[in-house]
Amino acid sequence: MTSNVFTKLLGAFFFLLALQMLVVELVFHRIWERTAVDAQGLLGRDLLWSALVGLAIALPAAAWISRRVAARLRRVLQFARRIAGGDLNARIQVAGEDELTQVEAALNQTAERLGRNFAEMESGRAELAVMLDSMQEGVVAITSSGAVRWSNAVMQRIAGTQLIAGRPLVHFIRDPELLACVRGALERNVLSVGRASVLAPGRIFEVNAAPLPAGGALVVLHDVTSIEAAQKSRREFVANVSHELRTPLTSIQGYVETLIEDPNPNSETTLEFLGIILKNASRMKRLTEDLLALASVESPDYKLKLQPVRASVLLRDAMDYVGGRFVDSGVGLQSTGAPDALVMADPDAMHQVFGNLLENALKYAKTGKRIQISARPLASEVQFTIQDFGPGIASEHLDRIFERFYRVDKARSRESGGTGLGLAIVKHIVQAHGGRIWAESELGNGASFHFTLPQAPMADQP
Ligand SMILES: Nc1ncnc2c1ncn2[C@@H]1O[C@H](COP(=O)(O)OP(=O)(O)OP(=O)(O)O)[C@@H](O)[C@H]1O
Ligand SMILES: [Mg+2]
Incomplete structure (x- = not known):
């Protein structure tokens, strides 16, 4: 059975009333017995006494009960204030079965649920902060x-x-x-x-x-810096390719039209025109081949067939590969310093690298009359150098010559059949090997192209 505070107070009231009646009853009993003596005086005095005794018992009892209830209400109020102040770990001791007890239990539950929700919110907030910071x-x-x-x-x-x-x-x-x-x-x-x-x-x-x-x-x-840079580079690339293709195509178109429209073709002029057409067609073929080579080395699928190769063997192969062209041009090709160190290299890709660098030296530094090719071991790499003694390259161009289509003298380079893609291809190949490439030059004093290849691991050394 659930009693409540009201029932308790009502019970106390009835208890006091019963007590009062009992006292009155006892006093009246005595009054009846003594009525004959002094009926009026006795009645008045005993009634006063009975009232005083009843009050003396009832007042402390009522005060005790109300103090107890007030103390509990004060505890509940304090507890509610702690929760309102954010102390969600606070709990009130629950004892008994009255309505105040139920209020206490409900407040405890509320504090617990609030605490749980608050903890969940806090952990959600912390997760969100980590997520936002890791973005x-x-x-x-x-x-x-x-x-x-x-x-x-x-x-x-x-x-x-x-x-x-x-x-x-x-x-x-x-x-x-x-x-x-x-x-x-x-x-x-x-x-x-x-x-x-x-x-x-x-x-x-x-x-x-x-x-x-x-x-x-x-x-x-x-x-979006890198995205915009890539888009810009792609736009420039397309513009460059279109321009490089349009120039020989326009020339071919012009000469073909002239030949077709000429009612009396002269065999000498025809031959000359056909020669120009062939030169332009070859140029376009070279450009497309270079573009294909560049696309291949830039592709994520580009795979090198790496193997341990002696630096000296790479130098000798390079000289054999381009030797014929040097003999024809009258430019001397010397090899100085060829260490025995083993490097990890793809021999076919190395032909492309040496071929391009030596061809450049021959094309742009013919006046120097000699070209040196050498290698020297570094801590964990071998550094290869192709040095010419031609006109050299002004310092402002040194970094840019490795960019696609970049040529110091566009007209001259185009005249000599250059597309401006050679060094870009070379750079990609060297980097795919894990090496570095750079150029050094002083105007009028020739140019040196250096690149490194990583040495073969000790396990591969003889
Ligand atoms: N040894 C050199 N001496 C002087 N200038 C050079 C030398 N090597 C390269 N250059 C300059 O660097 C530019 C870029 O060279 P790169 O090999 O990329 O292009 P290219 O030779 O013009 O064309 P490609 O090699 O594609 O036929 C050249 O146009 C030339 O101006
Ligand atoms: Mg070149």
Whole structure:
């Protein structure tokens, strides 16, 4: 049976009433017995006594009961205040079966459930923070008034400063395109997309600012520097290829049209024109072959057949490979220093590397009359050098000559049949071997092309 506080108080009241009646009954019994003596005086005095005795018993009892109830209510109130203050680990001791006990138990349950929910929310928040920090994108949430609400670690790195919550975003970020995008999302309440190019030097970001349902906006920054660079390089490549193909094609078309339209063809002119057409066709064939070679070495599927080869053997093969052409040109080809060290190399790919470098030396440095080819061992690599004594290359071109289609003197290079792809192919092959390639030169003092190949592991050494 469940009793409640009211029943308890009612019970106490009836108990006191019964006690009072018992006292009155006892006193009246005595009164009746003594009525004959002094009926009026006795009745008045005994009634007063009975009332005083009843009060003397009832008052402390009532005070005790109300103090107990008040003390429990105070405990419940204190407990409720602790929970309201955020102390969700607080619990109240539950004893008994009345309604106050039920209130205590319900409050305990509420505190427990709140604690659980709060812990779940906290762990969810922590997970979200880790997720946001591990993202490649910079993320910042802003309030409807444009103040920073929170931001992830990437965003702080991009901005180069800590984005303090509560401060206006404009205090930390000055990129006008990004700020315009954020304003768009806040004012028009629609997804606003833009491109930030002055936020971090040399980097370009795609900006997405999305309005949040409860006001404010979420701004996401995606680094598109490499994508844009790749797109630019592809556009330039297509433009270059088209240009390189159009020049010989226009020439071929022009000469063919002239030949067709000539009513009295002269065999000498015809032969001359056909010679020009053949030269242009060969040039186009060379260009397509170089393009195919470049596409092959740039492809992720490009596989080298690496094997341990002596550096001296690579040098000797290279000389045999181009030797004939040097004899015809009258330029001397010497090999100096050929270490026995073993390198990991694909001999066919090495023919392409030496072929291109020696052909360049022959093409652009013929005036030097001699070309040296050598190798020297380094700590874990072997460095190969092709040195000529021709006109050399101005320092501003030294890094760029390894770019596709880059030629120091376009007209001259085209005249000599060059497409500007040779060194780009060579660079890819050397890098695919795990090596490095660079050029050194002083105008008028010839040029040296160096590249390295990794030495074969000890297990492969004889
Ligand atoms: N030994 C050298 N001396 C002077 N300039 C050179 C030398 N080697 C290369 N160059 C310069 O570097 C440019 C790029 O060389 P690369 O081999 O890539 O192209 P190319 O020789 O013009 O054409 P390709 O090799 O594709 O037929 C050349 O056009 C030339 O201007
Ligand atoms: Mg070349």
